[in-house]
Amino acid sequence: MDTLQQITKDTPVAMMTYGQLQDHLTEHLTEHFMKNLFPPPLLEILAKYTEIEEKNTKRYEYGVGGIKRLFHCSYPTAHKLKETILKPAIHQQGRVVLVDVDLALKLFREAKTVNSIKDL
Numbered sequence: 756m757d758t759l760q761q762i763t764k765d766t767p768v769a770m771m772t773y774g775q776l777q778d779h780l781t782e783h784l785t786e787h788f789m790k791n792l793f794p795p796p797l798l799e800i801l802a803k804y805t806e807i808e809e810k811n812t813k814r815y816e817y818g819v820g821g822i823k824r825l826f827h828c829s830y831p832t833a834h835k836l837k838e839t840i841l842k843p844a845i846h847q848q849g850r851v852v853l854v855d856v857d858l859a860l861k862l863f864r865e866a867k868t869v870n871s872i873k874d875l
Contacts (some may be wrong), residue, residue, distance in 0.1 A: 763780055773822060777813070809826060813857065814855075814856040815853055816853075816854040816856055817851075817853060818851075818854075819837055821854050822837055822859070823839065824835055825860075837854075840862055841854065841859045842862060843858065
């Protein structure tokens with residue numbers, strides 16, 4: 756594209772290739788829409804709303820079976836994980852066990868190296 760002439764306001768549309776026209780329109784229309792349709796206060800509000808929605812969309816697993824699925828391990832191993840490494844990520848009321856997936860994964864990554872189930 757370096758050999759083609761530069762596009763100015765005086766360049767006839769018929770002298771432009773399809774790619775040049777597409778690039779030119781995309782560049783200028785994007786600028787126009789961002790300035791006129793989405794003023795900065797609206798963009799700030801949208802960014803805050805998106806951030807709030809991301810915080811509200813937590814992932815959960817239920818029970819020791821959920822830990823099994825999350826870590827692809829056996830029931831006894833999942834139970835040991837529940838009682839040790841993952842304890843801060845577990846919310847239990849009676850027989851109902853709720854596991855915060857993101858926190859559980861973070862805790863597992865930060866835990867010391869586990870070579871054996873006996874290490875738990």
